[in-house]
Amino acid sequence: MRGSLWGWLMALFGFFGALFGQCTGPDGPPDPPPPTTVCEALSDAASVGDPLPSPAGPPDEAVVVDLDAPAGAANQELTGLVWNSGPSLDAIEGLRPSMIRVDGRLQDRSTGPGQLDVQPLLDKLTEIHSVGAEPLVILSYMPRWLGQPSADARNPGANPTRMGPYDMDAWEQVVHDVVLAVATAPEPARMFEAWNEPDLPTFWLDDDATFVEMATRTHRAVAAVEQETGLDLKVGGPSLAFAPNHSGARVAGYVERIKAEGLPFDFWSWHRYANFPFLGPDGNEGHLPDALYAILGRINPDATPLSYSQEIREARAHVDEVFAGTGLDPELYIDEWNVSGGGLDLRHDSAVGAAFDAAILIEMERAGLDRAAFYRATGSSGAGDWAIVHEDGTPKPAWWLFRAWDTMGGDLLAVTDDPAAGLFARATRSPEGCVQVLVANFVAAGGAAHTVDIDLEGALPASRCEASVASLDAASTTFELARPVPLAAGGSVALDVPAQSVQLLRVDC
Secondary structure, three states: OOOOOOOOOOOOOOHHHHHHOOOEEEOOOOOOOOOOOOOOOOOOOEEEEOOOOOOOOOOEEEEEEEEEEEEOOOOOOEEEEEEEOOOOHHHHHHHHOOEEEEOOOHHOOOEOOOOOOOOOHHHHHHHHOOOOOOOEEOOOOOOOHHHHHHHHHHHHOOHHHHOOOOOOHHHHHHHHHHHHHHHHHOOOEEEEEEEOOOOOOOOOOOOOOHHHHHHHHHHHHHHHHHHHOOOEEEEEEEEEEEOOOOOOHHHHHHHHHHHHHHHOOEEEEEEOOOOOOOEEEEEEEOOOOOHHHHHHOOOOOOOOOOOHHHHHHHHHOOOOOEEEEEEEOEEEEEEEEEOOEEEOOHHHHHHHHHHHHHHHHHHHHHHHOOOEEEEEEOOOOOOOOOEEEEEOOOOOHHHHHHHHHHHHOOOEEEEEEEEHHHEEEEEEEOOOOEEEEEEEEEOOOOOOOOOEEEEEEOOOOOOOOEEEEEEOOOOOOOOOEEEEOEEEOOOEEEEEEEOOOEEEEEEEE
16 A cells, blocks of 8 residues: 555534545545545645635636536556656655656676676665555666677777677576566566667667667566566566657667567657757756757747647557557556756746646646656756755655645546646546646746636535635745635636646535
8 A cells, every 4th residue: 555644634613624635545535424524635734724815807717627527537647756866765755656667777787697686676666665656667778798799899989888788698688587586576566668768879879770679688578577477567668758659760670579579568658858849948967068958958938738648649649550450559658757858947846847747747648648757756956957856855846736636536527628828627526525626827938827717517515515725836836725715606716827837726525
């Protein structure tokens, strides 16, 4: 079961019915509640503030939630994280991430023929399980003793850990032994990814044919462990840095070999940074010369969460076409994403980034993405870094967004919003009847505040209901404080929604 730091707060005398939270406990449904509903709070320290004042003017936007139109189960698999920096996961324990993607660091696990030390990886898996997440292990990079002869022969001076192996059988054996060790460990990993960003020279310096053979051997090794142990393992790729429907020889050859050999291909993965094709504007990550970064390091004024849903649908069509007739039906994973890549971005630290993130998550879910992993969990190096917490472990606004998403289980509800105006909404209803509405207002350039009428159409589960709102905006970087709002006759709430903000409406009935 997932661990939890979450507290219980009881609604008293009707007023405290406005406390926001889902009506389930951290480890399952609570005991039968007393007549006043008991809800889980977003934070142990959560409190109810002064009532929110009514908007000064009439609504100029509307979000309509159809309470009588369930739209499928809420996707709780989109709140994964990447862990490639930082010594521990203590700061994200309260998030209950669905998945944590971690590098197997095979270059360190195998330092010579017959030499294998998987204990550091097993220690990481134990920590991942301790925060309630499922590990996804990247089967990279190349052990130096396998890659150096290839570098000497084909690319003198190249980093041997980014080359293919000189002995494919030896590589397959290393992968087999690592997968066997971690898949059968007390705190196991059962998901594996063949390499990381092979379409970038940062991570692959060898030729296409060598990549195809190396990746095929990786899938073959995982399949062998699955057959030997009877465990249900997943293996996928190609973990692309760019477009998911990449049709270059490297990726196309990889897919064709997997199909030809009848090997498993359980998920199709790629990465997507919202500010692409530009890099984070507030400092060079260090992978590019400063002169090139000076050209690319800026805000993309046309960046939109809608690019995610479009790309996911394109990926689904591509994967369906590529694997047609094979019996394979890979899931879709975006297992690295954030506002910006390649450069620091101060929006990562603010409600502006959280609003972008919220809208992206909404579009991911709408387009049918199966899993996602946000880059990254911990290890912040300073302002504008990608981590979901600051250097001292203090949660960033995105942390609060992810925690709120975790509480929004149950059924999705049909929603009408206005993405063209930068207004994105998601609504859920828990089995106990708690209704939650997440509203993100984000436009990359020129965003505007709105007065939004949130109309809850249909039957609420009781005759008496109270609502509260928590905000991420320029004045509030946490969801700790919920403020009561009046729920009008017929079930509507009017809110002033600042530009680049996130609002979380909770109705406890």
